[in-house]
Amino acid sequence: xxxxxxxxxxxxxxxxxxxxxxxxxxxxxxxxxxxxxxxxxxxxxxxxxxxxxxxxxxxxxxxxxxxxxxxxxxxxxxxxxxxxxxxxxxxxxxxxxxxxxxxxxxxxxxxxxxxxxxxxxxxxxxxxxxxxxxxxxxxxxxxxxxxxxxxxxxxxxxxxxxxxxxxxxxxxxxxxxxxxxxxxxxxxxxxxxxxxxxxxxxxxxxxxxxxxxxxxxxxxxxxxxxxxxxxxxxxxxxxxxxxxxxxxxxxxxxxxxxxxxxxxxxxxxxxxxxxxxxxxxxxxxxxxxxxxxxxxxxxxxxxxxxxxxxxxxxxxxxxxxxxxxxxxxxxxxxxxxxxxxxxxxxxxxxxxxxxxxxxxxxxxxxxxxxxxxxxxxxxxxxxxxxxxxxxxxxxxxxxxxxxxxxxxxxxxxxxxxxxxxxxxxxxxxxxxxxxxxxxxxxxxxxxxxxxxxxxxxxxxxxxxxxxxxxxxxxxxxxxxxxxxxxxxxxxxxxxxxxxxxxxxxxxxxxxxxxxxxxxxxxxxxxxxxxxxxxxxxxxxxxxxxxxxxxxxxxxxxxxxxxxxxxxxxxxxxxxxxxxxxxxxxxxxxxxxxxxxxxxxxxxxxxxxxxxxxxxxxxxxxxxxxxxxxxxxxxxxxxxxxxx
Numbered sequence: 285x286x287x288x289x290x291x292x293x294x295x296x297x298x299x300x301x302x303x304x305x306x307x308x309x310x311x312x313x314x315x316x317x318x319x320x321x322x323x324x325x326x327x328x329x330x331x332x333x334x335x336x337x338x339x340x341x342x343x344x345x346x347x348x349x350x351x352x353x354x355x356x357x358x359x360x361x362x363x364x365x366x367x368x369x370x371x372x373x374x375x376x377x378x379x380x381x382x383x384x385x386x387x388x389x390x391x392x393x394x395x396x397x398x399x400x401x402x403x404x405x406x407x408x409x410x411x412x413x414x415x416x417x418x419x420x421x422x423x424x425x426x427x428x429x430x431x432x433x434x435x436x437x438x439x440x441x442x443x444x445x446x447x448x449x450x451x452x453x454x455x456x457x458x459x460x461x462x463x464x465x466x467x468x469x470x471x472x473x474x475x476x477x478x479x480x481x482x483x484x485x486x487x488x489x490x491x492x493x494x495x496x497x498x499x500x501x502x503x504x505x506x507x508x509x510x511x512x513x514x515x516x517x518x519x520x521x522x523x524x525x526x527x528x529x530x531x532x533x534x535x536x537x538x539x540x541x542x543x544x545x546x547x548x549x550x551x552x553x554x555x556x557x558x559x560x561x562x563x564x565x566x567x568x569x570x571x572x573x574x575x576x577x578x579x580x581x582x583x584x585x586x587x588x589x590x591x592x593x594x595x596x597x598x599x600x601x602x603x604x605x606x607x608x609x610x611x612x613x614x615x616x617x618x619x620x621x622x623x624x625x626x627x628x629x630x631x632x633x634x635x636x637x638x639x640x641x642x643x644x645x646x647x648x649x650x651x652x653x654x655x656x657x658x659x660x661x662x663x664x665x666x667x668x669x670x671x672x673x674x675x676x677x678x679x680x681x682x683x684x685x686x687x688x689x690x691x692x693x694x695x696x697x698x699x700x701x702x703x704x705x706x707x708x709x710x711x712x713x714x715x716x717x718x719x720x721x722x723x724x725x726x727x728x729x730x731x732x733x734x735x736x737x738x739x740x741x742x743x744x745x746x747x748x749x750x751x752x753x754x755x756x757x758x759x760x761x762x763x764x765x766x767x768x769x770x771x772x773x774x775x776x777x778x779x780x781x782x783x784x785x786x787x788x789x790x791x792x793x794x795x796x797x798x799x800x801x802x803x804x805x806x807x808x809x810x811x812x813x814x815x816x817x818x819x820x821x822x823x824x825x826x827x828x829x830x831x832x833x834x835x836x837x838x839x840x841x842x843x844x845x846x847x848x849x850x851x852x853x854x855x856x857x858x859x860x861x862x863x864x865x866x867x868x869x870x871x872x873x874x875x876x877x878x879x880x881x882x883x884x885x886x887x888x889x890x891x892x893x894x895x896x897x898x899x900x901x902x903x904x905x906x907x908x909x910x911x912x913x914x915x916x917x918x919x920x921x922x923x924x925x926x927x
Contacts, residue, residue: 285310285348285479286331286451288505291340293326300326302503303340308496310450313473313480315490315512318500320717320745324483327500328352328453331481344451351449353457357436358428364439365424368410371443375403406446413442416468417461418628434460435629441469448478455483458768459742462629466768467799469493485746487512488770512746581724581755582699584731586658588842591618593657593733593762594640599649601639608647609635612787617762619733620835624765624773626791626798627783633766634738636788637661640764641736660732664739667719672712676702676722679711683729700725716743734762741769760838770795834906841903844896851889858882 286308293301300323308314318324329335331342332352344350358367370376375398382394398404414424417438428436437460444452458466466489473480473493481498484490490497490512497508497515508515599613609632617623617640625633638644639651641661671679680693697707701721711719720743728735735756741749749772756763756776765777773780774795782791782798791798858878861867868875 285312285345286481287341287343289341289343291327291330291342292338293323293330293335294338299503301330301337301500301505304500304503304505305340306498306505306507308479308481308498308507310479311477312496313476313494314482314496314498314507315494316481316483316498316500317485317490317512317515317746319747320715320743322500323503324500325455328455328481328483331451331453348451349447349449350451350453351444351447352453353437353444353455354440357433358439358443359436360429361427363425363427364414364419364431364442365407365410367428367439368414368443368446369406371447372401372403372406373447375401375406378403410442410446413445413472414439416472417442417465418630438465445472445476448476450478452476452478452480454480456485457482458484458486458489461768463626463768463770463773464628464802466770467802471803485741485744485749486769486771487746487749490746581721581752583724583728583735583755583759583761585760586619586731586733587656588839589619589654589656589733591620592616592652593619593654595650595652597650597652599639599651600647601635601644602647603635603644605647608786610639610783610787611648613639613649615781615788617734617764619762621762621764622756622776622778623763623781624767624777624779625781625783625788631783632786632788633783634663636783637663637736637738637764637766640734654733657734658730658732659734659736660727660730661736662724662727662738662740664742666723667716670711670719670723672710674711675708676711676714677707679722679726683726697725717745717748720744721748732761734764735759736764738766739768740765741767741772834903837899837903837906841896841899844892844899848889848892848896851885851892855882855885855889858885 286306288304288306291301291304292299316324316327326335330337331344332350362370378394378398382391382398385391385394402409411421411424415421418435419438419442428439431439441454441457441460457469461469466486470489470493473482480494482489482494492511494511495509497510497512499506499508499515499519508518510518594615594617596613596615600608600611601613602608602610613636625636627633635644639646641659642653643661676697677693680697681688684693684696694704694707697703702718706714706718711722714722720740724740740752744752749769753772753775763776765773767773780791780794780798781788793801858881862875862878862882
């Protein structure tokens with residue numbers, strides 16, 4: 285279906301893609317992965333013919349249709365349904381011709397072709413696609429101009445899916461979908477009748493919707509069978525094998541060089557030495573196949589705070605007086621909570637987040653916040669609030685204040701992954717992922733008690749998303765997530781809250797239950813049959829309990845630190861007194877007493893330090909175990925399915 289042969293594409297004389305070759309058979313569904321900036325979107329443009337390669341060829345059988353989501357969202361007075369129907373150009377042309385055709389034979393040909401392409405069921409099929417992407421039957425009749433850009437991009441996606449091209453190219457389609465739309469798309473792509481090339485960083489989508497992974501790395505293309513987890517495992521094994529081969533070759537080379545060095549000028553061994561020189565010259569070095577380092581995230585931990593940190597009692601909220609979007613909110617949020625908000629876009633998830641963040645006043649009821657509560661609120665629209673003309677250094681200089689030195693500012697930026705060059709790059713030039721990383725750094729700078737994250741993974745590649753998972757599991761405060769990334773939810777959230785029917789309530793099922801609900805396999809509120817096997821929800825609850833169980837240990841460490849600081853202060857006072865000139869001569873009795881006290885305080889400090897070290901080690905081990913458990917939870921749940 286798609287043959288790429290020795291493809292090379294240069295930017296400013298530097299190769300972005302070099303001598304890349306791959307063949308994708310018809311009907312294959314392929315996930316296309318690689319670090320941000322490696323050239324994935326560029327390859328899609330090359331396939332579409334929007335740009336031309338510097339060398340090599342891209343071959344697709346003639347008369348095969350290629351489709352991708354339009355760059356510009358549809359607008360104007362045309363209804364959503366008619367916009368999608370118009371995407372099938374053959375159907376539209378045939379219907380138009382049928383109105384004016386007079387030749388009976390041609391009329392028969394048109395009707396036969398319309399039947400062959402399923403034209404008479406087209407409206408129902410288009411409506412089903414729009415419904416799956418979140419549009420009600422009433423909304424499908426409204427003009428595109430009444431919808432926001434994100435919703436109109438869904439219409440553009442619906443249009444290309446309806447057209448059913450022979451080669452479907454999708455570039456991060458979930459960036460403008462919610463979790464519900466992502467789940468629907470995953471199931472739709474599984475049964476798509478033609479070839480799919482999908483650029484995505486959504487691990488769950490790449491595990492369930494594709495049969496192969498195409499990897500762009502170091503300018504080359506490699507294809508792997510299976511989903512993303514299997515690709516990652518295979519890739520890791522290849523790296524380990526190549527590293528072992530390189531070590532073995534390096535050791536062999538060292539032995540050869542040692543022999544040559546010792547016997548090159550010895551007549552009896554000259555021949556053997558010369559032979560080994562030739563062996564060295566012929567030995568092709570094995571490249572070190574190490575992955576590029578992925579920068580992590582670091583969220584400062586908050587000061588301890590008594591729970592609940594937020595409590596809502598019969599709260600209503602909205603934007604117009606007398607028209608609440610959410611009502612009857614009776615909820616409690618504790619410091620150790622990990623909550624993911626479920627619900628289709630438009631149901632009020634972002635409205636609820638704004639209420640919690642204090643960016644939207646309540647209409648009725650009582651909302652109690654701890655008076656010292658600090659909240660870090662991250663939303664994608666805030667990327668536009670960054671000053672495009674500034675650099676990350678400028679942003680942090682303002683944030684840290686005039687007392688901060690240049691070295692301190694650069695050190696802080698470095699801890700967030702902004703080295704010297706990136707720190708001095710204008711924000712408008714940064715990639716979407718770098719902007720998101722900067723915004724997260726700014727939002728969490730002051731050690732918030734709540735991380736309120738609205739679609740934090742947009743623009744982040746798979747490895748950066750995994751780094752975010754680890755950071756969230758290590759964070760000691762509350763996490764509230766709105767995300768279409770199922771992997772992030774499963775590995776970072778202990779509780780699910782459903783935003784639907786004008787309110788927010790705890791959801792007792794897990795994401796499998798929720799998927800079944802969305803796909804109509806289970807009525808709302810009906811749970812799975814009881815099983816002796818623990819569910820993911822049970823596992824998450826157990827993790828939450830274990831997090832609570834280590835709180836006393838954390839409190840003990842804080843108390844030890846407080847005691848240690850007090851004893852060190854005592855020691856400093858005694859040492860200052862003992863260091864006074866003439867103190868021993870003027871008051872030898874008091875000096876002796878102070879010296880004995882100093883010895884006692886030193887011994888006490890050593891005991892406290894030992895106790896503090898033991899407690900800290902135990903606490904860090906417990907935290908690391910919880911973090912690893914969170915990071916592995918979804919992967920272990922899917923192992924049988926992937927294999």
